[in-house]
Amino acid sequence: TLSGGEAQRVKLAEELGKRATGDTLYLLDEPTTGLHKEDERKLIDVLHRLVDAGNTVVVIEHELDLVKNADHVIDLGPEGGDGGGELVAAGTPEEVAREEDSHTGRYLRDMLPAIDAEGPRSDRRKPAAAASDD
Known part of the structure; x- marks a missing residue:
């Protein structure tokens, strides 16, 4: 089975494969859980791209590199x-x-x-x- 963070990342990957609308709300609960620092950096880059495309990203997180x-x-x-x-x-x-x-x-x-x-x-x-x- 997948952890909560892993399941969120799979769903996020599916979303990224869809045609972008620029008006999507993404709500993520501690998405960095279980990630190595380099993978956290990649996730942060993906989240920035989502925002830059006009989407809204709300993240519940304790990892200060993301905050x-x-x-x-x-x-x-x-x-x-x-x-x-x-x-x-x-x-x-x-x-x-x-x-x-x-x-x-x-x-x-x-x-x-x-x-x-x-x-x-x-x-x-x-x-x-x-x-x-x-």
Whole structure:
């Protein structure tokens, strides 16, 4: 049998084989579970391509390499289980990193130099038409 993460990736692969509409909502629950770092990078690239094509991707994830690549982060907590469920921080990874009460933000702060070097994801993305006008 397939794990939850494996089943999601099979479904994602099936979706990628379909004709793109650019108006699909993808909801993924911890898709990096069980992946090696190189495979996580490939998954992040696929998710960026889906967004760049006009789709919406919502990911529930704890893996910071994926979180730091998000356009928008919603951090719930402050703890897990009964100690959580409150909105702790929301915004770009940089904005979440500035939130003192955010455990996610604390870990993102250690990763900020890599984020700063590339800029927020929304600043890096250029539609194909706009890129050709440069």
